[in-house]
Amino acid sequence: xxxxxxxxxxxxxxxxxxxxxxxxxxxxxxxxxxxxxxxxxxxxxxxxxxxxxxxxxxxxxxxxxxxxxxxxxxxxxxxxxxxxxxxxxxxxxxxxxxxxxxxxxxxxxxxxxxxxxxxxxxxxxxxxxxxxxxxxxxxxxxxxxxxxxxxxxxxxxxxxxxxxxxxxxxxxxxxxxxxxxxxxxxxxxxxxxxxxxxxxxxxxxxxxxxxxxxxxxxxxxxxxxxxxxxxxxxxxxxxx
Amino acid sequence: xxxxxxxxxxxxxxxxxxxxxxxxxxxxxxxxxxxxxxxxxxxxxxxxxxxxxxxxxxxxxxxxxxxxxxxxxxxxxxxxxxxxxxxxxxxxxxxxxxxxxxxxxxx
Numbered sequence: 001x002x003x004x005x006x007x008x009x010x011x012x013x014x015x016x017x018x019x020x021x022x023x024x025x026x027x028x029x030x031x032x033x034x035x036x037x038x039x040x041x042x043x044x045x046x047x048x049x050x051x052x053x054x055x056x057x058x059x060x061x062x063x064x065x066x067x068x069x070x071x072x073x074x075x076x077x078x079x080x081x082x083x084x085x086x087x088x089x090x091x092x093x094x095x096x097x098x099x100x101x102x103x104x105x106x107x108x109x110x111x112x113x114x115x116x117x118x119x120x121x122x123x124x125x126x127x128x129x130x131x132x133x134x135x136x137x138x139x140x141x142x143x144x145x146x147x148x149x150x151x152x153x154x155x156x157x158x159x160x161x162x163x164x165x166x167x168x169x170x171x172x173x174x175x176x177x178x179x180x181x182x183x184x185x186x187x188x189x190x191x192x193x194x195x196x197x198x199x200x201x202x203x204x205x206x207x208x209x210x211x212x213x214x215x216x217x218x219x220x221x222x223x224x225x226x227x228x229x230x231x232x233x234x235x236x237x238x239x240x
Numbered sequence: 241x242x243x244x245x246x247x248x249x250x251x252x253x254x255x256x257x258x259x260x261x262x263x264x265x266x267x268x269x270x271x272x273x274x275x276x277x278x279x280x281x282x283x284x285x286x287x288x289x290x291x292x293x294x295x296x297x298x299x300x301x302x303x304x305x306x307x308x309x310x311x312x313x314x315x316x317x318x319x320x321x322x323x324x325x326x327x328x329x330x331x332x333x334x335x336x337x338x339x340x341x342x343x344x345x346x347x
Contacts, residue, residue, distance in 0.1 A: 050243060050250060057253070057254035074241065080249050085260075088256070093284045094261075094284065096264035099264055099265040099267075099268035099269045099273075100269070100273060110269060111266070114265055114266070124329075171338065171344065174336055176296065178337055178340075179333050180293040201291065204294050205299060209304060216291065220287070224283065224287040229280050
Protein backbone atom coordinates (compact mmCIF):
# COMPACT_ATOMS: atom_id res chain seq x y z
CA UNK A 1 0.00 0.00 0.00
CA UNK A 2 2.87 2.36 0.85
CA UNK A 3 4.49 1.85 -2.54
CA UNK A 4 1.24 2.49 -4.35
CA UNK A 5 0.91 5.85 -2.62
CA UNK A 6 4.50 6.77 -3.51
CA UNK A 7 3.72 6.34 -7.19
CA UNK A 8 0.95 8.92 -7.09
CA UNK A 9 1.51 12.60 -7.83
CA UNK A 10 2.10 14.86 -4.83
CA UNK A 11 0.04 17.77 -3.48
CA UNK A 12 -3.73 17.89 -3.64
CA UNK A 13 -3.79 14.68 -5.61
CA UNK A 14 -1.97 12.91 -2.80
CA UNK A 15 -4.48 14.22 -0.27
CA UNK A 16 -7.32 12.95 -2.42
CA UNK A 17 -5.80 9.48 -2.80
CA UNK A 18 -5.04 9.38 0.93
CA UNK A 19 -8.76 9.85 1.52
CA UNK A 20 -9.62 7.12 -0.98
CA UNK A 21 -7.19 4.78 0.77
CA UNK A 22 -8.63 5.55 4.22
CA UNK A 23 -12.11 4.70 2.96
CA UNK A 24 -11.10 1.24 1.67
CA UNK A 25 -12.25 -0.67 4.76
CA UNK A 26 -15.66 0.97 4.35
CA UNK A 27 -15.64 0.03 0.67
CA UNK A 28 -14.97 -3.58 1.63
CA UNK A 29 -18.09 -3.47 3.78
CA UNK A 30 -20.28 -1.26 1.57
CA UNK A 31 -19.95 -3.31 -1.62
CA UNK A 32 -21.48 -6.44 -0.03
CA UNK A 33 -24.05 -4.60 2.07
CA UNK A 34 -24.99 -2.42 -0.91
CA UNK A 35 -25.17 -5.61 -2.94
CA UNK A 36 -27.55 -7.13 -0.39
CA UNK A 37 -29.70 -4.00 -0.59
CA UNK A 38 -29.71 -4.19 -4.41
CA UNK A 39 -30.83 -7.81 -4.36
CA UNK A 40 -33.58 -6.97 -1.89
CA UNK A 41 -34.73 -3.95 -3.92
CA UNK A 42 -34.93 -6.07 -7.06
CA UNK A 43 -36.85 -8.81 -5.27
CA UNK A 44 -39.30 -6.27 -3.85
CA UNK A 45 -40.15 -4.94 -7.27
CA UNK A 46 -38.39 -1.54 -7.26
CA UNK A 47 -37.29 -0.38 -10.69
CA UNK A 48 -33.55 -0.23 -11.34
CA UNK A 49 -33.54 3.56 -11.60
CA UNK A 50 -35.30 3.97 -8.25
CA UNK A 51 -33.22 1.28 -6.54
CA UNK A 52 -30.01 3.10 -7.47
CA UNK A 53 -31.56 6.53 -6.88
CA UNK A 54 -32.23 5.53 -3.28
CA UNK A 55 -28.52 4.83 -2.80
CA UNK A 56 -27.67 8.23 -4.29
CA UNK A 57 -30.40 10.24 -2.53
CA UNK A 58 -30.85 8.51 0.84
CA UNK A 59 -27.48 6.75 1.34
CA UNK A 60 -28.27 5.07 4.66
CA UNK A 61 -27.79 1.33 4.89
CA UNK A 62 -30.23 0.00 7.45
CA UNK A 63 -33.05 2.35 6.41
CA UNK A 64 -32.63 1.38 2.75
CA UNK A 65 -32.84 -2.32 3.60
CA UNK A 66 -35.99 -1.63 5.62
CA UNK A 67 -37.27 0.70 2.89
CA UNK A 68 -36.84 -1.90 0.14
CA UNK A 69 -38.88 -4.33 2.22
CA UNK A 70 -41.58 -1.72 2.80
CA UNK A 71 -41.82 -0.92 -0.92
CA UNK A 72 -42.43 -4.63 -1.42
CA UNK A 73 -45.12 -4.58 1.26
CA UNK A 74 -46.82 -1.73 -0.63
CA UNK A 75 -47.16 0.59 2.39
CA UNK A 76 -48.06 4.27 1.94
CA UNK A 77 -45.40 6.85 1.01
CA UNK A 78 -46.01 8.47 4.40
CA UNK A 79 -45.17 5.24 6.26
CA UNK A 80 -42.00 4.84 4.21
CA UNK A 81 -40.86 8.41 4.83
CA UNK A 82 -41.76 8.35 8.51
CA UNK A 83 -40.02 5.02 9.13
CA UNK A 84 -36.90 6.29 7.35
CA UNK A 85 -36.98 9.43 9.48
CA UNK A 86 -37.15 7.49 12.76
CA UNK A 87 -34.48 4.96 11.75
CA UNK A 88 -32.08 7.72 10.65
CA UNK A 89 -32.72 10.13 13.51
CA UNK A 90 -29.63 8.76 15.28
CA UNK A 91 -27.52 10.79 12.83
CA UNK A 92 -28.53 13.87 14.85
CA UNK A 93 -26.18 12.68 17.57
CA UNK A 94 -23.34 11.91 15.18
CA UNK A 95 -23.72 15.24 13.42
CA UNK A 96 -23.58 17.07 16.75
CA UNK A 97 -20.56 15.02 17.85
CA UNK A 98 -18.61 16.01 14.71
CA UNK A 99 -19.69 19.67 14.80
CA UNK A 100 -16.78 20.91 16.98
CA UNK A 101 -14.35 19.48 14.42
CA UNK A 102 -15.83 21.60 11.63
CA UNK A 103 -14.95 25.01 13.06
CA UNK A 104 -14.27 27.49 10.28
CA UNK A 105 -15.82 25.38 7.53
CA UNK A 106 -17.97 27.23 5.00
CA UNK A 107 -21.69 26.50 5.10
CA UNK A 108 -21.75 24.86 1.66
CA UNK A 109 -18.86 22.63 2.67
CA UNK A 110 -20.78 21.50 5.75
CA UNK A 111 -23.86 20.98 3.58
CA UNK A 112 -21.88 18.66 1.30
CA UNK A 113 -20.11 16.89 4.14
CA UNK A 114 -23.35 16.25 6.05
CA UNK A 115 -24.97 14.68 3.02
CA UNK A 116 -22.63 11.70 3.23
CA UNK A 117 -22.61 11.25 7.00
CA UNK A 118 -23.32 7.60 7.75
CA UNK A 119 -22.62 5.39 10.76
CA UNK A 120 -19.40 4.30 9.09
CA UNK A 121 -18.11 7.61 7.72
CA UNK A 122 -18.94 9.16 11.11
CA UNK A 123 -16.85 6.61 12.97
CA UNK A 124 -13.96 7.00 10.56
CA UNK A 125 -14.02 10.82 10.65
CA UNK A 126 -14.18 10.78 14.45
CA UNK A 127 -10.84 9.01 14.48
CA UNK A 128 -9.30 10.97 11.61
CA UNK A 129 -10.22 14.28 13.23
CA UNK A 130 -9.44 13.31 16.83
CA UNK A 131 -5.96 14.80 16.98
CA UNK A 132 -5.59 17.01 13.93
CA UNK A 133 -7.64 18.68 11.23
CA UNK A 134 -7.04 16.60 8.10
CA UNK A 135 -7.16 18.33 4.68
CA UNK A 136 -10.73 18.85 3.49
CA UNK A 137 -9.96 17.24 0.13
CA UNK A 138 -8.97 14.07 1.99
CA UNK A 139 -12.18 14.23 4.04
CA UNK A 140 -14.37 14.61 0.96
CA UNK A 141 -12.43 11.87 -0.83
CA UNK A 142 -13.34 9.50 2.04
CA UNK A 143 -17.03 10.37 1.66
CA UNK A 144 -17.13 10.21 -2.13
CA UNK A 145 -15.31 6.88 -2.16
CA UNK A 146 -17.66 5.45 0.45
CA UNK A 147 -20.83 6.54 -1.33
CA UNK A 148 -19.56 5.49 -4.77
CA UNK A 149 -18.90 1.99 -3.48
CA UNK A 150 -22.38 1.95 -1.94
CA UNK A 151 -23.98 2.94 -5.25
CA UNK A 152 -21.88 0.44 -7.22
CA UNK A 153 -22.70 -2.34 -4.74
CA UNK A 154 -26.42 -1.50 -5.00
CA UNK A 155 -26.33 -1.62 -8.79
CA UNK A 156 -24.43 -4.92 -8.87
CA UNK A 157 -26.86 -6.42 -6.38
CA UNK A 158 -29.81 -5.24 -8.41
CA UNK A 159 -28.38 -6.74 -11.59
CA UNK A 160 -27.59 -10.02 -9.83
CA UNK A 161 -30.92 -10.05 -8.02
CA UNK A 162 -32.68 -12.07 -10.70
CA UNK A 163 -30.14 -14.88 -10.51
CA UNK A 164 -29.51 -15.01 -6.78
CA UNK A 165 -31.64 -16.59 -4.13
CA UNK A 166 -29.37 -16.34 -1.11
CA UNK A 167 -26.35 -14.17 -0.30
CA UNK A 168 -25.48 -15.91 2.95
CA UNK A 169 -23.05 -18.66 1.83
CA UNK A 170 -20.31 -16.16 0.98
CA UNK A 171 -20.44 -14.36 4.33
CA UNK A 172 -21.79 -11.15 2.81
CA UNK A 173 -24.46 -10.79 5.45
CA UNK A 174 -21.75 -10.46 8.10
CA UNK A 175 -20.24 -7.40 6.38
CA UNK A 176 -22.26 -4.92 8.42
CA UNK A 177 -21.54 -6.40 11.89
CA UNK A 178 -17.87 -6.83 10.92
CA UNK A 179 -17.72 -3.18 9.91
CA UNK A 180 -19.33 -2.05 13.17
CA UNK A 181 -16.83 -4.15 15.16
CA UNK A 182 -13.92 -2.68 13.20
CA UNK A 183 -15.19 0.84 13.89
CA UNK A 184 -16.23 0.31 17.51
CA UNK A 185 -13.07 -1.23 18.95
CA UNK A 186 -10.76 1.76 18.25
CA UNK A 187 -13.30 4.10 19.93
CA UNK A 188 -12.76 2.37 23.28
CA UNK A 189 -9.92 4.57 24.50
CA UNK A 190 -10.91 4.76 28.18
CA UNK A 191 -12.37 2.16 30.59
CA UNK A 192 -15.46 4.31 31.08
CA UNK A 193 -16.10 4.17 27.31
CA UNK A 194 -15.99 0.36 27.48
CA UNK A 195 -18.49 0.38 30.35
CA UNK A 196 -20.86 2.68 28.53
CA UNK A 197 -20.53 0.78 25.24
CA UNK A 198 -21.57 -2.38 27.11
CA UNK A 199 -24.42 -0.50 28.75
CA UNK A 200 -25.58 0.89 25.40
CA UNK A 201 -25.39 -2.61 23.89
CA UNK A 202 -27.49 -4.05 26.72
CA UNK A 203 -30.07 -1.27 26.55
CA UNK A 204 -30.27 -1.47 22.78
CA UNK A 205 -30.89 -5.24 22.88
CA UNK A 206 -33.48 -4.87 25.65
CA UNK A 207 -35.40 -2.13 23.82
CA UNK A 208 -35.18 -4.07 20.57
CA UNK A 209 -36.61 -7.20 22.22
CA UNK A 210 -39.36 -5.13 23.82
CA UNK A 211 -40.45 -4.11 20.35
CA UNK A 212 -38.84 -0.67 20.00
CA UNK A 213 -37.06 -1.84 16.89
CA UNK A 214 -36.75 1.60 15.32
CA UNK A 215 -35.86 3.87 18.23
CA UNK A 216 -33.70 1.45 20.26
CA UNK A 217 -30.39 2.81 18.95
CA UNK A 218 -30.98 6.49 19.61
CA UNK A 219 -32.55 5.91 23.06
CA UNK A 220 -29.78 3.51 24.16
CA UNK A 221 -27.11 5.95 22.98
CA UNK A 222 -28.61 8.94 24.77
CA UNK A 223 -29.14 7.09 28.04
CA UNK A 224 -25.64 5.54 28.03
CA UNK A 225 -23.94 8.84 27.11
CA UNK A 226 -25.79 10.64 29.92
CA UNK A 227 -24.90 7.99 32.49
CA UNK A 228 -21.34 8.06 31.11
CA UNK A 229 -20.95 11.76 31.86
CA UNK A 230 -22.23 11.10 35.40
CA UNK A 231 -19.87 8.17 35.96
CA UNK A 232 -16.91 10.13 34.61
CA UNK A 233 -17.69 13.01 36.98
CA UNK A 234 -18.12 10.66 39.91
CA UNK A 235 -14.77 8.96 39.15
CA UNK A 236 -13.10 12.36 39.02
CA UNK A 237 -14.55 13.46 42.35
CA UNK A 238 -14.00 10.27 44.29
CA UNK A 239 -10.44 9.82 45.61
CA UNK A 240 -8.83 6.77 44.06
CA UNK B 241 -46.78 2.06 -6.29
CA UNK B 242 -45.83 3.38 -9.72
CA UNK B 243 -42.23 4.35 -10.44
CA UNK B 244 -42.88 8.08 -10.38
CA UNK B 245 -44.55 8.02 -6.96
CA UNK B 246 -41.80 5.68 -5.74
CA UNK B 247 -39.20 8.21 -6.87
CA UNK B 248 -40.99 11.06 -5.07
CA UNK B 249 -41.20 8.89 -1.96
CA UNK B 250 -37.45 8.24 -2.18
CA UNK B 251 -36.87 12.00 -2.44
CA UNK B 252 -38.94 12.45 0.73
CA UNK B 253 -36.89 9.73 2.44
CA UNK B 254 -33.79 11.63 1.35
CA UNK B 255 -34.98 14.92 2.87
CA UNK B 256 -35.85 13.40 6.27
CA UNK B 257 -32.49 11.61 6.30
CA UNK B 258 -30.47 14.66 5.28
CA UNK B 259 -31.89 17.16 7.79
CA UNK B 260 -30.82 15.28 10.96
CA UNK B 261 -27.40 14.79 9.36
CA UNK B 262 -27.00 18.43 8.45
CA UNK B 263 -28.69 20.63 11.06
CA UNK B 264 -26.63 19.86 14.20
CA UNK B 265 -23.30 20.38 12.45
CA UNK B 266 -24.55 23.46 10.64
CA UNK B 267 -25.88 25.05 13.84
CA UNK B 268 -23.17 23.95 16.28
CA UNK B 269 -19.94 24.05 14.26
CA UNK B 270 -19.06 27.67 14.92
CA UNK B 271 -20.34 27.86 18.46
CA UNK B 272 -18.42 26.96 21.60
CA UNK B 273 -20.27 24.25 23.46
CA UNK B 274 -20.35 23.88 27.22
CA UNK B 275 -17.83 21.34 28.55
CA UNK B 276 -20.75 19.15 29.68
CA UNK B 277 -22.18 18.91 26.20
CA UNK B 278 -18.74 18.19 24.74
CA UNK B 279 -18.19 15.41 27.26
CA UNK B 280 -21.60 13.97 26.47
CA UNK B 281 -20.87 14.07 22.74
CA UNK B 282 -17.54 12.33 23.33
CA UNK B 283 -19.49 9.29 24.51
CA UNK B 284 -21.55 9.15 21.30
CA UNK B 285 -19.17 7.22 18.99
CA UNK B 286 -18.62 4.25 21.32
CA UNK B 287 -22.21 4.06 22.57
CA UNK B 288 -23.96 4.52 19.22
CA UNK B 289 -21.80 1.89 17.50
CA UNK B 290 -22.34 -0.57 20.36
CA UNK B 291 -26.09 0.09 20.23
CA UNK B 292 -26.12 -0.48 16.46
CA UNK B 293 -24.06 -3.65 16.64
CA UNK B 294 -25.48 -5.52 19.63
CA UNK B 295 -28.99 -6.53 18.44
CA UNK B 296 -27.55 -8.00 15.24
CA UNK B 297 -25.14 -10.20 17.19
CA UNK B 298 -27.27 -11.21 20.15
CA UNK B 299 -30.74 -11.57 18.65
CA UNK B 300 -32.10 -13.82 15.95
CA UNK B 301 -35.65 -13.62 14.62
CA UNK B 302 -36.60 -11.12 17.32
CA UNK B 303 -35.47 -13.21 20.31
CA UNK B 304 -32.31 -13.33 22.39
CA UNK B 305 -29.98 -16.01 21.04
CA UNK B 306 -26.95 -16.70 23.22
CA UNK B 307 -26.01 -20.14 21.96
CA UNK B 308 -23.73 -21.98 19.55
CA UNK B 309 -26.32 -21.88 16.79
CA UNK B 310 -25.89 -18.13 16.52
CA UNK B 311 -23.26 -17.89 13.79
CA UNK B 312 -23.06 -14.09 14.02
CA UNK B 313 -22.12 -14.27 17.69
CA UNK B 314 -19.54 -16.99 17.04
CA UNK B 315 -17.94 -15.08 14.17
CA UNK B 316 -17.96 -11.86 16.20
CA UNK B 317 -15.63 -13.24 18.87
CA UNK B 318 -12.56 -13.73 16.62
CA UNK B 319 -13.50 -10.56 14.72
CA UNK B 320 -13.32 -8.56 17.96
CA UNK B 321 -9.95 -10.18 18.67
CA UNK B 322 -8.59 -9.19 15.25
CA UNK B 323 -9.85 -5.61 15.68
CA UNK B 324 -8.27 -5.31 19.12
CA UNK B 325 -5.00 -7.07 18.36
CA UNK B 326 -4.16 -5.83 14.87
CA UNK B 327 -5.89 -2.43 14.88
CA UNK B 328 -6.61 -2.73 11.17
CA UNK B 329 -10.01 -1.73 9.78
CA UNK B 330 -9.60 -3.45 6.49
CA UNK B 331 -8.18 -6.59 8.12
CA UNK B 332 -11.05 -6.73 10.60
CA UNK B 333 -13.81 -6.45 7.98
CA UNK B 334 -12.05 -8.97 5.71
CA UNK B 335 -11.39 -11.39 8.59
CA UNK B 336 -14.98 -11.15 9.81
CA UNK B 337 -16.49 -11.93 6.44
CA UNK B 338 -13.90 -14.60 5.68
CA UNK B 339 -14.47 -16.35 9.03
CA UNK B 340 -18.21 -16.30 8.45
CA UNK B 341 -17.83 -17.82 4.98
CA UNK B 342 -15.39 -20.47 6.27
CA UNK B 343 -17.65 -21.29 9.21
CA UNK B 344 -20.60 -21.81 6.91
CA UNK B 345 -18.52 -23.93 4.57
CA UNK B 346 -17.30 -26.30 7.28
CA UNK B 347 -20.27 -26.52 9.65
